[in-house]
Amino acid sequence: MILIADSGSTKCDWILIDRFGNNLCSKTTIGINPLNISQNNIKDIILEISELSEKRNLIDEIHFYGAGCGTKTSNEKIKSSLYSIFKKAKLIKVEEDIIAAVHATxxxxxxxxxxxxxxxxxxxxxxxxxxxxxxxxxxxxxxxxxxxxxxxxxxxxxxxxxxxxxxxxxxxxxxxxxxxxxxxxxxxxxxxxxxxxxxxxxxxxxxxxxxxxxxxxxxxxxxxxxxxxxxxxxxxxxxxxxxxxxxxxxxxxxxxxxxxxxxxxxxxKKPINNLINHIISTQHPLQKIV
Missing domain, CATH: 3.30.420.40 (ATPase, nucleotide binding domain)
Incomplete structure (x- = not known):
């Protein structure tokens, strides 16, 4: 399973898909901006999504696009939070929201x-x-x-x-x-x-x-x-x-x-659905990820 998140400071859109791009779950939470939110709060927000919490060991790959993720410190803060929850993930990629905007358009x-x-x-x-x-x-x-x-x-x-x-x-x-x-x-x-x-x-x-x-x-x-x-x-x-x-x-x-x-x-208006097509079309098969 692949988890995609597109977060601004106000809200974060989450979508869980299979490797063929089929939508398994869509949720919206409050925004996750690493510049003004603690690592514990990041984890709490994610764990409140029961569908993700229940499937945490089935998620192989995560793409997180977010406001405030442009620095190494902020990037690592998000990545560390995600790895602490999704321990089976083989790939976690964190990028700025401007990258999501590019990929979505x-x-x-x-x-x-x-x-x-x-x-x-x-x-x-x-x-x-x-x-x-x-x-x-x-x-x-x-x-x-x-x-x-x-x-x-x-x-x-x-x-x-x-x-x-x-x-x-x-x-x-x-x-x-x-x-x-x-x-x-x-x-x-x-x-x-x-x-x-x-x-x-x-x-x-x-x-x-x-x-x-x-x-x-x-x-x-x-x-x-x-x-x-x-x-x-x-x-x-x-x-x-x-x-x-x-x-x-x-x-x-x-x-x-x-x-x-x-x-x-x-x-x-919302990049999240367009991001699915980008990720499915450009990612290597999961079994090749190391």
């Missing part, structure tokens, strides 16, 4: 952008992934991501820049308890996921000019600061967008990108 050259809880961008030349700028995380960057828009909504609400009609609905939905807000921001283990939870408000009010302007400006910043680093590659290759923020903002993204003369090839 294209096998030929193209630029891939993630707009989910966080944001990221790269160029795939057909063989390797190239990044001209590192992912700086939710504190320094993540423009146009869920947590970015969460921060913008909160600032506009508390600084009274949000139109009164929207502010009233925002308060009804989330409350206005500053003490609770600060607790969630500074005491919870995943503040970026908490901030991203506010993004749903935008897509419930897409028809309001304030929200449209917020989305447009945030996405434009991402395009100008990150996507334009790949302007040369974009002269000959398309862009693929991955993540829920991108998926629900397709019209704005197309408007901004097309105005610059580039082509958007696809929008993928």
């Amino acid at each position: 294209t096998e030929i050259p193209g630029v891939i952008a993630i707009l989910g809880t966080g944001s990221n961008c790269c160029y795939f030349d057909g063989e390797k992934v190239i990044q001209y700028a590192p992912s700086l995380g939710y504190l320094l960057a993540d423009e146009a991501s869920g947590n970015y828009f969460g921060k913008e909504l909160l600032k506009s609400f508390y600084l009274q820049n949000m139109p009164s009609s929207l502010a009233k609905e925002f308060k009804t939905m989330f409350g206005a308890d500053l003490e609770q807000l600060f607790y969630n921001l500074y005491d919870l283990k995943q503040p970026n996921a908490y901030l991203a939870s506010y993004a749903i408000f935008m897509f419930q009010h897409r028809d309001h000019p304030f929200i449209e302007n917020l989305l447009y400006n945030g996405i434009k910043i991402f395009v100008d600061n990150y996507l334009m680093l790949y302007a040369k590659e974009l002269e000959n290759h398309p862009i693929h967008f991955v993540g829920s923020i991108a998926y629900y903002s397709q019209d704005i993204i197309n408007r901004i990108v097309v105005d610059r003369g580039f082509t958007v090839k696809s929008f993928v």
